Amino acid sequence: MGGTRGRSKKRAANTDDMWNSKSKKKSHAAALEGTAEKLFQELLDGAAEQQPEEEIDTEQLNMEGIAMLGEKLGLDVETDLRIIVLLWKTGASKPGTLTKTEFMEACKNGTLPIENGWSSVKEMLPRLDIGFLTGNEFKDFYKFCFQFNRQGTHKTLDKELVVALLPMVLKDRVPSDRLESFCDFLTSMEGKQEQQYNRITLDQWASFWDFCVECEDLGAYDQSSSAWPVLIDEYVEYMEEKLKK
Amino acid sequence: MANAKVIPLEEGWNEIKAKALDKLQNILNEDMKTGQTNLFGPKEYVQIYTTCYDMCTQRSPYNWSRELYQRHGETIEQYLNDYVLPALKDKPRQGSNILLTELQHRWKNHQIMNKWLKKFFTYLDRYYVKHHSLPTLSQAGLRSFRTHIYDVIKADTTQAILSLINDEREGKIIDKTLVKSIVELYEGMGMGTLDAYTTDLENPLLESTREHYARKREEWINDSTPDYMIKAEGALREESDRVAEYLNSSSESKILKVLEDEILERVEMVLLEKETSGCRALLQNDKSEDLNRMYRLFQRLENGLVPIASIVETFITEVGMEEVQRRQARVDGEKDKNDDPSFIKALIGLHDKYLAVVKNDFAGHSLFQKALKNAFVEVMNTNVGQFTNAELMSTYCDRILKSGGEKLSEAEIEESLDKIVQLFTYLTDKDMFAEIYRNQLAKRLLASRSSEDAEKLMIAKLKVQCGTQFTSKMEGMLSDLAVGGQQRQEFEQRIRQEKIPLDFSVLVLTTGFWPSYKSPEVTLTDEMQKCMNIFRDWHDQKHQKRKLQWIMTQGNATVRGTFGKKTYELMVVTLQAVVLDALNDGVTLGYEELAQRLNLEGDMLKPTLHSLSCGKYKVITKTPAGNKINNTDTFTANAKFTSNMRKVRIPMASLDSSFSTKKVEEDRTIAIEAAIVRIMKARKTLQHQQLLSEVLAQLSFFNPNPRVVKKRIEALIDREYLERSAENTGVYNYLA
Helix, strand or coil, rough: CCCHHHHHHHHHHHHHHCCCCCHHHHHHHHHHHHHHHHHHHHHHHHHHHHHCCCCCCCEEEHHHHHHHHHHHCCCCCCCCCCHHHHHHHCCCCCCCCHHHHHHHHHHHCCCCCCCHHHHHHHHHHHHHHHCCCCCCHHHHHHHHHHHHHHHCCCCCCEEHHHHHHHHHHHHCCCCCCHHHHHHHHHCCCCHHHHHHHEEEEEHHHHHHHHHHHHHHEEEEEECCCCCCCHHHHHHHHHHHHHCCC | CCCCCCCCHHHHHHHHHHHHHHHHHHHHHHCCCCCCCCCCCCCHHHHHHHHHHHHHHCCCCCHHHHHHHHHHHHHHHHHHHHHHHHHHHHHHHHHHHHHHHHHHHHHHHHHHHHHHHHHHHHHHHHHHHHHCCCCCCCHHHHHHHHHHHHHHHHHHHHHHHHHHHHHCCHHHHCCCHHHHEEEHHHHHHHCCHHHHHHHHHHHHHHHHHHHHHHHHHHCCCCCHHHHHHHHHHHHHHHHHHHHHCCCCCCHHHHHHHHHHHHHHHHHHHHHHHHCCCCCCHHCCCCCHHHHHHHHHHHCCCCCCCCHHHHHHHHHHHHHHHHHHHHHHHHHHHCCCCCCHHHHHHHHHHHHHHHHHHHHHHHCCHCCCCHHHHHHHHHHCCCCCCCCCHHHHHHHHHHHHHHHHCCCCCHHHHHHHHHHHHHCCCCHHHHCHHHHHHHHHHHHHHHHCCHHHHHHHHHHHHHHHHHHHHHHHHHHHHHHHHHHHHHHHHHHHEEEEEEEEEEEEEEECCCCCCCCCCCCCCCCCCCCHHHHHHHHHHHHHHHCCCCCCCCHHHHHHEEEEEEEECEEEEEEEEEEHHHHHCHHHHHCEEEEHHHHHHHCCHHHHHHHHHHHHHHCCCCEEEEECCCCCCCCCEEEEEEECCCCCCCEECCCCCCCCCCHHHHHHHHHHHHHHHHHHHHHHHHEEEEEEHHHHHHHHHHHCCCCCCCHHHHHHHHHHHCCCCEEECCCCCEEEEEEE
């Protein structure tokens, strides 16, 4: 995110040099704001068309609105993570929602480049690939994935969702056998253990990533001294059992 | 003395030699008579001393100090070489006693000679010796003896002493005084240190002791362990006595150490593990004396008690487990009850027995206390059958405390409680015991079936073991009853004004102290309801901030019933009373009607009806007859009911389960989380393992699985009391 912010400052400096006038700057900002308003309204309208019977909150985009955003940018919301990276960069703070304030602010500070409408945003899409995220950025983004996918006031994610989400988010960062076996493990917990793992907590979600980074070799895993969540302990047990067979 | 005649060296020396030295030699050679201590009279002595003095005080070149000092030495040396050494030379061949006797004799003589020579030449000691820092006369004399006699003869004498000691070890009588005096000679030869004694006598002695007892060990080891131990103990005592009698006291610890090595340490495991007479066998046969001897012997060794304690622990665990198996067999044979006094009694018996063994035979040594504890922790926490040992123990307490149970005297009650509390300390799930105990206590208290003093006594004992927190609810229950007693009188005065045809009293219990009871909203009789309203008004007025909840399942009533011509007093619980009232005056009601009228669900109404119509006293007739209450049954009062007693108690099964494991689980969850938060609040940041061990240390009433604690940590992370440190996933931060 730091990089993005740096770029926007630079652009502002250039403007100053060329016109050296506050009013020009103001009018540029006003124009930008107008475009942003227009684009946001487009998204709201698109969403309203999709769900005509619902009452539309004009101050925020719901999931339909976000799907609309994906459509405008030519992204498949179901499978393309770049839409979530974009939302993360825009600073979406509520699960499944992008507020107008957040949208406008992102347009203003250049996180969302909109000089030429949607095409400007499209231009930046290649930069949103999660492969570009550094370790800490990714960690933050990874947590965002959990938070954004929460439903309203629920503090946990449904297991099915986690099993679908994890491979998308981690596929290039975690060895596929680890990912697959973990998802298998989650699915196999069905009905067992008083169904305690039907929902996944943020701590469990976040710890799985740390666990993948810190513990590549399961053989070296020491359950008695580990501070990992019990879920991870049980995953390791599950893998040991599997090995024995 | 200026004009006094100068004494020439030879003249003076000859005088001294003739008057003193030769005479002394003669006396010594002629075997001086015993008791003759003054070999020289004062006059003779003064004369010799004066000559010596004069010779030493004459001015140079006539000062003969140096010469006299030299000749003093030569005199001794010559005497030793001419007389003493030859006398000893052939003795070793003639036997130890003869050698030692001769040496003793010669040593005595030398001491006399040395003494007198020192007296004669004492003036030398005062100035010449001091001035030139030479050995004093007596030192020089001793050194002479050491060089010319001791060093030559010591190998033989040491051998002689050792052979005498070995003779004594084999039971022969030896001349201890003789040996003692020779030992003193060895001690003297160190010139103020024990070096000579240690090197020349003690070391060879230790070596021969080692050999001797190594032989003995091989010889004794074929005996039974108790016999071996008796011999070993005897040997230790003998060696100790020997040192006291004629050796230097510093040798005692060294010699005993050799014995400990040879006859104890090397064969400890062999002795302990002897099939028919080892430690196990001794425990099995209650060989108190032998066990005590075993303890005395092996506590001498560093870590010598460890293997014994381990055998004791295994043994006690095994006998305890036998009881558990016996219980298992009983449980397999018949339906398990929460009351198995024979199991608890057997364990108490075992505990008494082995506590006494630890106390008496093993001197209460901490290793054995620990062994007993470990064994009982294992036994007490092995649960078989449907009911945990915690429940069995609590039920055993119930038997003791309940009036009409075991029928014990006050002293017996206290003793039994003491013992059960001892067992209780080994229980890991103390909270489980507390929960069950509280339930049973509540039953006893509500039914007034125990003595308050005994209840208080037991609670006090638990409090000593586990602290205030553990017993606060139980104490609260007792104090509810105490307060209730005072309030009842006040209320009785109040209700008398109302002229109610009922005896009515209420027990106010504090929520939380007591187990939670079901409280159905049963429709009561008008009289009852009226009484309750009066009480509620009265109580609300007194305690405005309290909320009353009526627990109908715990109430009792005595109702008068007339069956035919006979009248009985029926002692029933409130629900039974309400049902009886509904069927008063010969009314017949169907089950559904009853349920509706009384506003009772089946889980309450059915057991109540069952107790009245299917129990021992059938005061109600059920149609159709049968042992099960169906929704289609009808009920009416049994006009033909008769009983020999005028007062009839109609028992009814309890409507509340005795206790809930769930409750205990919940309490544990709270306790673990509270401990985690408490610790983290103080420490702010803590590593996982450390947090875990501190939590386990704080939880004294149960012993949770680490994974359970971990789950609580996770729950607290979810609730944002804690977070995982960003730098290290094994470290937690406290979030204020």
